[in-house]
Amino acid sequence: MERHCDVAIIGGSAAGLAAALQLVRQRRSVVVVDDGTPRNAPVAHMHGYLGSDGAAPSELTGRGREEVRSYGGEILTGRARTVERYDDGRFRVEVGGGHALVARRVLAATGLADELPDIEGLAESWGAM
Ligand SMILES: Cc1cc2nc3c(=O)[nH]c(=O)nc-3n(C[C@H](O)[C@H](O)[C@H](O)COP(=O)(O)OP(=O)(O)OC[C@H]3O[C@@H](n4cnc5c(N)ncnc54)[C@H](O)[C@@H]3O)c2cc1C
Numbered sequence: 001m002e003r004h005c006d007v008a009i010i011g012g013s014a015a016g017l018a019a020a021l022q023l024v025r026q027r028r029s030v031v032v033v034d035d036g037t038p039r040n041a042p043v044a045h046m047h048g049y050l051g052s053d054g055a056a057p058s059e060l061t062g063r064g065r066e067e068v069r070s071y072g073g074e075i076l077t078g079r080a081r082t083v084e085r086y087d088d089g090r091f092r093v094e095v096g097g098g099h100a101l102v103a104r105r106v107l108a109a110t111g112l113a114d115e116l117p118d119i120e121g122l123a124e125s126w127g128a129m
Pocket residue numbers: 010011012013014015016033034035036037038039040042043045046047048049078079080081109110111112114126127
């Protein structure tokens with residue numbers, strides 16, 4: 001299935017949803033594709049984020065998703081696998097599961113991956129220290 005939009009956003013955590021919210025408010029059609037692996041996945045609560053101190057990370061993104069949807073933005077669950085540029089300047093983003101997005105712009109908000117040093121016990125404690 002192919003969807004057409006102004007902006008395809010790869011990554012639907014804090015950064016991707018914040019970008020989506022600005023864009024949908026500016027009447028751009030937006031599809032966010034997210035595969036549900038945010039950097040802070042190991043933690044149950046987040047701190048120091050104004051207005052959401054102590055909240056579960058999923059609470060923040062859940063609210064963000066609702067806000068984006070309330071302006072007509074779409075959230076697609078899946079992993080963006082390839083990005084290809086057409087001759088007319090538009091982009092095609094292949095998403096797993098037979099979905100594709102055709103967009104005027106692509107915004108990558110895919111976050112960072114933490115590479116922990118090989119120290120015994122560290123990985124198990126990550127997010128709980
Ligand atoms: C252990 C730990 C604890 C933390 N605690 C706090 C805290 O208390 N307070 C705080 O403010 N910050 C905290 N942070 C930092 C916070 O997690 C990051 O600042 C925040 O997650 C960055 O958001 P982001 O949207 O840039 O990236 P991410 O949250 O990492 O989101 C990236 C998103 O992109 C998606 N994605 C990636 N590649 C693809 C793809 N190809 N296709 C589709 N989707 C894709 C992922 O599924 C993910 O949802 C913590 C981080 C860690 C590691």
